[in-house]
Amino acid sequence: MKKIYLLLLFISVVSCKDDLKIIDKPIEFGELREQLTLEYMESHYGIVQDSPTIEPKMVVIHWTAIPTLEKSFGAFVNTKIGDHRTKINTASQLNVSSQFLVDLDGTIYRLMPENVMARHVIGLNHCAIGIENVGGTASKPLTEKQLEANIKLVTYLKNKYEIDYVIGHYEYTNFENHELWLEKDNGYRTVKTDPGKDFLMKVKNATKSLEFKEVPVK
Numbered sequence: 001m002k003k004i005y006l007l008l009l010f011i012s013v014v015s016c017k018d019d020l021k022i023i024d025k026p027i028e029f030g031e032l033r034e035q036l037t038l039e040y041m042e043s044h045y046g047i048v049q050d051s052p053t054i055e056p057k058m059v060v061i062h063w064t065a066i067p068t069l070e071k072s073f074g075a076f077v078n079t080k081i082g083d084h085r086t087k088i089n090t091a092s093q094l095n096v097s098s099q100f101l102v103d104l105d106g107t108i109y110r111l112m113p114e115n116v117m118a119r120h121v122i123g124l125n126h127c128a129i130g131i132e133n134v135g136g137t138a139s140k141p142l143t144e145k146q147l148e149a150n151i152k153l154v155t156y157l158k159n160k161y162e163i164d165y166v167i168g169h170y171e172y173t174n175f176e177n178h179e180l181w182l183e184k185d186n187g188y189r190t191v192k193t194d195p196g197k198d199f200l201m202k203v204k205n206a207t208k209s210l211e212f213k214e215v216p217v218k
Contacts, residue, residue: 020152025073025109027097029116033079036094037117043092045126045182052117057127057180058165059154060120060172061203062098063136063194069103072134076101076111091188094119098130100153106145108153114160121172122190123183129157133195142199150199151206158210166212168200169193174218 037052064072076097081089085096097118101109112118120130131153133146154166167174169192175181204212 020108020156022100022108022110022153025101025111027073027077027111028079029112030079033094036079036092037119040092040094040119041117041126044123044184044188046184047126047182053115054117054126054128056115056129056157056161056163058124058129058167059157059163060124060128060130060167060169061150061154061195061200062120062130062132062169063142063196064101064132064134065136065194067135067137067140069101069107069109069134072101072132073109073111076132087190088188091185092119096120098132100129100131102131102133102146102149102153104134104140104143104146106143106149108149114157121169122188123181124172124175126182127180129161129163136194136196142195147199147202150203154203154207155210158207158212164213165215166204166207167215168195168197170197171200171215174216176218178216 034052038049041047041049041052066072066075078095080093081095097111098120099110099112099114099118101111114129117125118130119125121128131150133142136142157163173189
């Protein structure tokens with residue numbers, strides 16, 4: 001993991017196909033975060049591995065409900081979750097995070113390697129790449145630039161990995177009883193509305209040619 005992050009620090013900007021630019025902005029990911037991630041994988045999913053890598057099967061789109069990039073980044077950067085996250089901090093001390101963070105102007109930041117597990121969606125972290133979008137509140141709604149960036153990023157990820165689903169965070173419980181659902185704690189659930197149905201449907205409609213599978217009906 002340390003070698004991965006040293007590499008990320010030297011490669012600050014990555015240009016991809018379709019005029020996609022990704023800027024690396026690494027969160028903390030030292031030995032403690034790796035340990036907590038491995039413990040989470042075992043306790044919640046029954047997965048025992050030497051490295052917290054994943055085989056991505058879905059992309060989950062979120063909003064941060066935080067108005068700025070730096071404050072949003074600040075919510076993810078630390079290894080341990082804050083005491084104020086009372087609904088989820090009893091499930092693990094591993095902080096929430098995602099692989100990507102998209103600013104209001106559409107700039108895409110990669111917070112950690114794409115194939116390393118981030119804690120962003122109950123039951124599915126072991127197979128999901130997360131895209132967090134700054135904002136999502138009445139005063140800071142998601143923007144057209146973010147929509148364009150999400151469409152490009154989802155396309156990039158689909159072309160790189162065997163991604164079957166693109167979903168909104170609010171759809172995650174539809175996967176209960178699905179083969180991808182591994183959550184062992186039946187009492188561990190939260191109600192989500194991000195990234196909003198309108199935003200999500202625009203991403204899905206723009207990526208129909210990628211032939212994602214339909215989200216299970218609950």
